[in-house]
Amino acid sequence: MWSYLARRILIGIPTLWAIITVCFFLMRLTPGGPFDSAAPIPQEILANLRARYHLDDPLWQQYLSYLWNLLHWDFGPSFKYKDFTVTELIAQGFPVSFQNGLAALLLAIAVGVPMGIAAALAQNTPRDYAVSGLAMTGIVIPNFVMGQLLILIFGVWLKDSIFHLPAGGWNNGAFVNRILPTVTLALPFIAYLARITRGSMIEVMRANYVRTARAKGLPFRAVVIRHALKSALTPVVTFLGPATAFILTGSMVVETIFQIPGIGRYFVQGALNRDYTLVMGVTILSAALMIFMNLMVDLIYGLLDPKVRYD
């Protein structure tokens, strides 16, 4: 198991390096740059700017010094947020995105998994159809529409009632400001989780060992919780691994709609402004998160399924 872990981490490093390299050259080799603007900048200033950010050095030299700085935890200066380094921006934005994502994830698990179980245990009844219908609705409505609908309902229509919620802003993480973004972020995940849990639960409930457990007279509740749920959760964990990392991506929309100063919004604005270093920083961070979560998933498999061996 430890050698497996070590090997996986060792594979993760070149993967990360490959992602960094592809992103770096993709961005530098295409036309346009961070200092393009509608009002032309005087030549002298442009030259100074380019010198300041080492844009006139040969590309390979820029690449090597970028890698070198990365090793020292330095993501470079941001091109657009002039007084900030990317490390500072990420240090500001990541905790916000992380808290938001974690809350949404917990909400999604707390609602989605029980919904799926409830549907699976009553297959082909109205309850099952209701859950499946709701799940499908959650999947097909884009979250930017859902977010704006929720703002309209709770921010505008219910403005004078006790259900009024702020339409946007972060307000240093006040609880009322977090409700709508968290719910918007969680809804599609609730839907996916309910659907996946339902499918795997139905399959597991037909398995022989579940029949055995019921035949030996265990109460139904114990069969479901102690025997079926454990292996029914394997596909759920598979989904949750990348999804946890994806919550950062999903948060691009949510953070833009609700004006939350998180890392997703930095990425969108950075990409639109050609803020090379900022885009690179966020991409590297989420790639590292993705690699880490995939590793966690593989380790959790071992806990859920005794047939899994690490060799």
Add this chain to the structure above:
Amino acid sequence: MTDVNLVTPAIPVPDVIEGRSLWQDAWRRLLRNRAALASLIILGVIAFLSIFGPYALAWSYDQIDWDHVEAVPPSLALKHYLGTDSVGRDLLARTLFGGRVSLTVGLLATGVALFIGVTVGAVSGYLGGKVDQVLMRFVDLMYSVPLTFFVIILMVLFGRNFILMFLAIGSVEWLTMARIVRGQTLTLKHREFMEAARASGGSTVSILLRHVVPNVLGVVIVYVTLTIPQVILLESFLSFLGLGVQEPMTSWGVLINEGAAELEITPRTLIVPAIFMTATLFCFNFLGDGLRDALDPKDR
């Protein structure tokens, strides 16, 4: 004369007894699934309207009604059957044209994903060994790339180009397809008919094309119907970030995004394209589920 009646069979037996192929069987099962059949019909109607509808309307998608440069409510007299958007463009014409764009992106991007995924998966599974190792390592590597980030970077760098859009989306959606096809190919590889094909001297390419690909088609079709709605959603997500198709071209994603901004004043500018898009996504999902049941009879 009565015994003649006894001899005449109640059911006329055709001269040649035709076998039913797997596909005919699956097709029958699909038609018996009411949700899938309804989805198929609705998708057909939406596709038909998107393709031919714009020709039948009095207004085109990019035409501004200069007499009414404002949100006109639905009116038969002005031939704005569902009204106009905030600058006086016919909503129905825009929605139908947007459908054309969204469906095209969905189909083409999925086509790209299908092509790459089936090729990589079949080659990897069939050849095995070093080739398999290299290709699957590459797929694993791609899985740890935050792909939506990647699509956004591509769209920003190369401009909002229609062709690039489906190429970019397609080139990130093929991974799961490759894994599925590889798994199927591995189970097929050692079956008797494959050995027979090899023994009778079929080349690798012809075995792949004539024996492997047709046999993985069932699984692939299910996955395709489930990928198309994902691509349409991804396109609408790009449109939301301002990276979708460019004005005056439009898509459901662009329309929904415009409509959501005017939700309070003219809710129908959101509702109309949203109904078309969600109906399409619903139907593809139901169709995918129906196809899975139809092609996989063991799970009944």
